[in-house]
Amino acid sequence: MLATPTILIVEDEAAIAETIAYALRAEGHAAEHVLLGSAVVPRVQAGGIELVVLDVGLPDMTGFDVCRALRAVSDVPVIFLTARETEIDRVLGLELGADDYVVKPFSPRELVARVRARLRRRAQTAQTRWQRIDAFELDREGRRIRYRGHLLDLTRYEYGVLEALLARPGAVLSRAQLMDRVWADVLDSSDRTVDTHIKTLRAKLRVAGGVETDPIRTHRGLGYSLEAGD
16 A cells, blocks of 8 residues: 655645645645745755745745755655745745745645646656666665665665675675775775675665575675675
8 A cells, every 4th residue: 555645834824735735635746834944954854745845934034945955865855935026035035955946825726736647747757767686776876775665875885785786686896896886986995895894785685674684695705796686
C-alpha cells in the first residue's frame, strides 16, 4: 500500500491554512500546518514531507529566506503562495529554487492541481534517478544508496566501495582494484584501508537489513564481492 503524500503548509493565516488543508485532504493527501518559517527546515529534515506550500509573508522570516535555507538541505518541491504578483517577485522565487508560484486570492482546486502535478513530476524523476539492483537502489547522480528500502548513511569512501561492488554484482574485486577505483586521488592509503571500510559497510548494512545480513563476501587471497540479492 502506497503511503499518503504529506504536504506541509507554511501559512500564518489560519483560515487560509484550513482551506488549503481541507482541499488537499479531499484529494487524498495528508496535510500539516506550521505558522513560522523557522519550523520548516527541521520538519522537512525529520522526513515524510513530499511538498511544501510556502507563504512569502511570514511573521518571523520571509518565505524567500525559508526557501533559500531549505534548498541547502533538501530538494523537496516548493510552491510559493503569496499576495505579491510582480514579475520580479516571481522571478526571485523561482531563482531561489521554488517549483511554482500561486498568487492570492487563489482557487483551492487550482492549487491542489498544481500540487498533484508537482508530485507526479517528482515521482517520475525519482523513478528515473534510482537504479534498482536486487535489494539495492543506486542514485549515482546524488551519490546515494538504499538497501532494502533504507537509505544508507555513507561516507565518501564507503559509497565508493559499495558503488564499485554494485557495478558488477557477484564479481570479485581485489583490494588493488578497489583502491584504484575509490582511492585514486589519495597517495598514502594502504590495502588495510579497504578492509576497514568493508567492516564499517557491513555494520551499516546489518542495521538496514537485519543482524544476519551480510551481502559482502570475502574471498581470501582474492578480494570482495557483493551478493546484491541477499
